[in-house]
Amino acid sequence: MTRIRPTPGEWEILQALWKLGPATVRAVHEEIGAGHYNTTLKLMQILAEKGLVVRDEEARAHVYKAAVGREALQGDAVEDVLERVFGGSAAELMQRALERRKLKKRELEELRRMIDSFEGKKS
Amino acid sequence: MTRIRPTPGEWEILQALWKLGPATVRAVHEEIGAGHYNTTLKLMQILAEKGLVVRDEEARAHVYKAAVGREALQGDAVEDVLERVFGGSAAELMQRALERRKLKKRELEELRRMIDSFEGKKS
DNA sequence: TGTAAACTACGAAGAGTTTCGTTGACAGCT
DNA sequence: AGCTGTCAACGAAACTCTTCGTAGTTTACA
Structure with a gap:
């Protein structure tokens, strides 16, 4: 591929x-x-x-x-x-993205939801 | 620059x-x-x-x-x-990154903390 | 002193990307 | 028919990136 x-x-x-x-x-x-x-x-x-x-x-x-x-x-x-x-390291990538771009409140909340769902799959 | x-x-x-x-x-x-x-x-x-x-x-x-x-x-x-x-769109970037790479639980929590602090700076 | 190894330096070759000039075909209009 | 504008196609030129062959210098050592 x-x-x-x-x-x-x-x-x-x-x-x-x-x-x-x-x-x-x-x-x-x-x-x-x-x-x-x-x-x-x-x-x-x-x-x-x-x-x-x-x-x-x-x-x-x-x-x-x-x-x-x-x-x-x-x-x-x-x-x-x-x-x-x-x-x-995806975490590092996202850290840089957060530093550079201010996200709208709505985007931050959506992102948090995504993280929640990903964390749910683990634990 | x-x-x-x-x-x-x-x-x-x-x-x-x-x-x-x-x-x-x-x-x-x-x-x-x-x-x-x-x-x-x-x-x-x-x-x-x-x-x-x-x-x-x-x-x-x-x-x-x-x-x-x-x-x-x-x-x-x-x-x-x-x-x-x-x-x-940084939100979209981070969405793709989350889809592609499984983050460790610790990384997800750290990321959530970062989001919290960014959200705190707003509203 | 002679030789081998390690190093810098130079440049050319090849691939990939982007730009754009030129050509020829086609369509519409008078 | 002749003119004009739009279009695809082609290819050359300039540029960047990467690779690597070759050369010349320095160091170590027998």
Whole structure:
């Protein structure tokens, strides 16, 4: 099972596609709002080659859509950063995240619920 | 304030240096336990150029030590992954981390304490 | 003194990523 | 038909990262 590891440019495309749903290069490019149109096109073609997006070529303006789930790819990205940066310690990762980003009260409570449920499975 | 973004190879060196303290190329290379000696050397020279490590050239075998704090770099790495992968949502990042890695009971409790203290600062 | 081992230094090769110029096809309009 | 704008496709160029071959220096020691 090889881990999927999009490049930064590819992440930007994928985020746009997850947000927009199936979309043309033009639409994705405008959602991103920066860089050259051809760069967006090229990256989307590369993503199609890699199978991370699928392309409907019916219309002249091809319609792309993400072929991978957002959560799954995020999970892979977390694995990467855990291994490379945190030596596998998820607790340390979360500590840094808490230090850097203030979470909304609602988010903190939801997080606590998640921890509760995980702790329930252990003991 | 430019964010420090070591490459994967550089992270490996830095992790070894944080673990060993000031060390020679040889020591770091053996700690890593893989790859070509010259690759380790080259990466450490690059790190020195970038200022992420400092080099004591007194002895023939130069002694390198990390010039940046582990926690600070981890924080930068978290910022990166938050922006690129999670659209800034630390809650989502932590959710993925919890799904992927089982934390020890002690870690879960420590995490809960951290959440408590952060929540205390709000409302 | 001669030789082997350990070390730094240099640079080139190869892969991967991103950017963008150019080309050719197609569609709409006058 | 001719003009204009939009599109996909291709490939070159620049850049980064990693690997490793080669060279030259220093140290240890017989």
